[in-house]
Amino acid sequence: MATQPNAGRVGAQRRIETSADAQPAGRVGAQRRIETSTDLDTGSTPSAPTRSAEAGSTPSAPTRSAEAGSTPSSPTRSAEPVPARSAAGGVSRRGLLGLLGAGAAGAAVGAASATGITMAATSAMAGTGSGGGAASAYPFFGAHQAGIVTPAQDRLHFAAFDVASTLDRTGLIELLTEWTDAAARLTQGLEVEEGGAVGGSDYAPPADTGEALGLPASGLTITFGFGPGLFTDASGADRFGLAARRPAALESLPRFQGDALQPERSGGDLCIQACADDPQVAVHAIRNLSRIAFGRATLRWSQLGFGRTSSTSTAQATPRNLFGFKDGTANLKAEDGSALDDHVWVQSADGPAWLAGGSFLVARRIRMIIENWDRVQLGEQEQLVGRSKGEGAPLSGGTEFTEPDFEATGATGTPLIDTKAHVRLAHHSSNGGARMLRRGYNFVDGNDELGRLDAGLFFLSYQRSPEQFIAVQRSLAADGLNEYLKHVGSAIFAVPAGVREGEYVGQALFA
């Protein structure tokens, strides 16, 4: 594998040394995970460490964060062994582990399991921003990767990577193994490795960057995806011996009308989606995973998001996008079991076999020209969307979850839902039945040179085939909303199925 330059070296080197203990790559994680679960069994719940108070404040935490209160037994990142000076700083005991936590947790898991969601920690689902609450830890291992039908958390950090030109197949497998290992820990509220932040040598950079010490798991999910360039690079070379395994549909999306794509915000060989109820936890995850990849994969582009613009569970209230409209009403939901098989999960018969149980992820950075939108009359805004701004009910009548009636006409015979309305054009009845699971986030990244906010929707959708997104996006060429939108970033990834304990993410691809 490629030489590890400075910053990521310590952690990576340690992990590689472990893997050199005569274990095939996929076993390393297993061995260390077993150690981890032993830790879980013996872990005690610390009294809140001093640093927890310092690091635990969520910047701009609104009402929703307040709802997602932590429980006393919430899993927090451990800081052990702790040198004296660290103890003086207040991080003196193994943080963790409310994963064990008792009856309330059992009840929550039971309720959540019925929807295909399991939570390893306490905290009621209903009434919290994402459904999980700040203290929740979602299992990393499972049939599908977490972060797809998991109730959408409130915060996002998304990263796309280019693999280094020096990376070979073995190095790629090592990277995925190390990412798996780290993600399994981070999602449980642990440091990237045991004693990673302050328990290592005084003479080496810590393996964990430390900004999440004392913070609970915060519902963190980490979801990995593989871009087209992983299968064949720009020159057409099959560097990793994967070309024959590329899903036929995994290729750059076609150009759509109005696209103003920026290469520096598009594409990527690998991606990581980190969602959490605390932005610091999501950022810590991406930062540390990027660091692990040092010298093997470089960050190509990344995106922060807030205020999820979708609901992925019926237990969640529908949030609003930056146009002020409820977004996610008609989304596919975790509870739609057979619809998920029909529209989200790649089925065995679809091929390739390694992707069964996975999905295709489309990411679009959509700039919303909100200053212009804010000058549009309320009635016109509603016509453009096809729903009322207050309740989110279709303009054909009813309440938020009433099915729109696209045939309904008013007194003058004109359709109540305009022919150019977004929901008409996006609806599956306009697109040969194509549906998708949307999981986007709002973003505001400063402002442009004209003093307009660089704001919009970071659109994320999961679908069984990219054709579903393509069909809907083509239909949206006639969307009246387009006057206020500009698509500036685009990427597509194949998201492998969930990871089994002892394996690394995407292992079936290399089998």
Ligand SMILES: C=CC1=C(C)c2cc3[nH]c(cc4nc(cc5[nH]c(cc1n2)c(C)c5CCC(=O)O)C(CCC(=O)O)=C4C)c(C)c3C=C
């Ligand atoms: C190609 C897929 C889609 C893109 C891109 C997209 C962008 C986008 N959407 C909104 C706001 C709303 N979208 C709503 C519904 C909706 N949108 C899509 C797809 C894309 N949207 C679908 C499939 C649907 C559901 C249609 C249906 O079945 O009724 C809504 C209504 C509420 C809801 O159901 O979620 C809003 C509002 C914006 C602002 C935007 C680009 C920035």
Ligand SMILES: [Fe+2]
């Ligand atoms: Fe939409």
